[in-house]
Amino acid sequence: MANRFFKKIVGGTNEYERTPVPAASLKGNRSFLGMYAGEHTAGTEFVIGPLFVAHGVTAGDLVLGLLVGNLLAVLSWALITAPIATAKRMTLYYQLERIAGKNVVRWYNLVNALMFCFLAGSMIAVSATAVGIPFNLEMPTLTDWFPRTPGWIVTVLLLGAVVTLVAIQGYNQVSKFANVMSPWMILIFFAAAIVGLAELGVGSAESLISVAQEVIWNGVPLPGMSKFSIWHVIFFSWFCNMAMHIGMSDLTILRYAKSWTSGFAVFAGVYLGHFVAWIASGILYAVFLQANTGSQEFAPGPIAYQTLGIAGAVCVVVAGWTTANPTIYRAGLALQGIFPKVQTWKITAIVGGITSLAACFPALVMKLLDFVALYGLLLMPMGAVIFADFYFSEKLGFRSEAALNSKSNFSLPALLSWVLTLIFCLGLNYFYGIEIFFLGLPGWFVAVAIFVILSKVKYPLAKSLAA
Amino acid sequence: MKSLLKLLSLVGLVLSIVPPVMLFLGKMEMDSMKLWMGAGMVVWMVTAPFWINKSSQQSH
DSSP states (O other): OHHHHHHHHHSOOOSSSSSOOOGGGOBOHHHHHHHHHHHTSSTTHHHHHHHHHHTTOBHHHHHHHHHHHHHHHHHHIIIIIHHHHHHHOOOHHHHHHHHHOHHHHHHHHHHHHHHHHHHHHHHHHHHHHHHTGGGTOOOOBTTOOSOSOHHHHHHHHHHHHHHHHHHHHOHHHHHHHHHHHHHHHHHHHHHHHHHHHHHTTOOSHHHHHHHIIIIISBSOOOTTOOOOOHHHHHHHHHHTTTTTTTTOTTHHHHTTBSSGGGGGGHHHHHHIIIIIIHHHHHHHHHHHHHHSTTOOBOOHHHHHHHHHTHHHHHHHHHHHHHHHHHHHHHHHHHHHHHOTTSOHHHHHHHHHHHHHHHHTOTHHHHTHHHHHHHHHHHHHHHHHHHHHHHHHHHHHTBOSSHHHHTTOSOOHHHHHHHHHHHHHHHHHHHHHOOOGGGSHHHHHHHHHHHHHHHHHHHSBHHHHHHO | OHHHHHHHHHHHHHHHHHHHHHHHTTSSOHHHHHHHHHHHHHHHHHHGGGTHHHHHHHTO
């Protein structure tokens, strides 16, 4: 069910791309439960959990931070994205086109495609750490930005070529494979936590707490890593999918929901993937660090292989690959929006090439937390624009869906909301040293305010009525 | 046939999670656990594709 539903959304079947989803095609909560559970237990989870350990998060901060942050994420999906999705029943791209115009959406697509390429690249790198085990490949370390050895480059490029060829051949087979592997992967994360705790000598509730606090998340960052507080955990878990919820990418998915309450269905996926899986992969990394004292190596493949054997290594390959493949496909779709006359396979090949080159750089994995935050931040202002247009246009007196209603391909308020918000966030980071994880929240309010003010000036409702 | 495949898939999942629990309880060695988990993975991978996507298509 989830597989076909997902295919319908990203598979380019041209269903309801420019019309609202009809009542006959609406789905119940169960469809969203399955889909979100699969989507949020992915290759990234093998990296994010260990990075929290490396950044010296304490056990209490991690558990409380994840509980609060994930709850805020669920509420963002349910109370911000889902009501607009079920009221409009349009894809993000078409909704944005109606408000901002085709020309602005083209730039949005370009940024989106690039971000997808880098995300897919990091997942190919994650898979490569497992593929390289039998070849005794030298693995990247926490502080690496550039490839260490020619062997790493060759492995990544070969893997990237295979993933790209499969993506060119068709999205469906990998999608089916991902659908098959999802329940097993979730169990492997549970297994990782159980085995990891046994390896660390946990035998009772008391020892669990002491091992968690003193061994796994002991609050001491590894050399070269910054210290993370509970606020980092809360804001990261809230905003790691910022592009999807307050950035409104999931309008495309939730437009199929019978009721806006389906937004709450993300609960299962988020708490399985961004709670259980992050904690489990953090435990795996702690086992690795204990067995390899002082090691700076950061490679999910060997980490999982050491504790879980071949099943762990295969899980890393599968998780990385099944995340990279649809991401390459989505990047291709975004680029095809800009170059509609270029054949799909050529676009996918170009995207695969960019992705494979990006995957050569371990920085994408080591800085995955920062990259995920940046990805959400870059796309978030357009979500704020959709939110403001939906809720405030009538109440505050400006024309809704201005590009559509003024028959224009370009909306200056939408473009300026995007650009000025990012300049504002850059300023906060550059002049006040505010870390990237904390920029999304103020940025969202700034984007809403800029769009409302500029829309009132450029597209006042009274003026349009008089005209 | 489909019921048998589903049963085998379930065995695959059981082999993926029970050995870690037995290791945790001190009733299995690490090497045996890894072996059983590998076997569970293979059983799941060769049986699940025959019914998971099929049943999802039929549900439409």
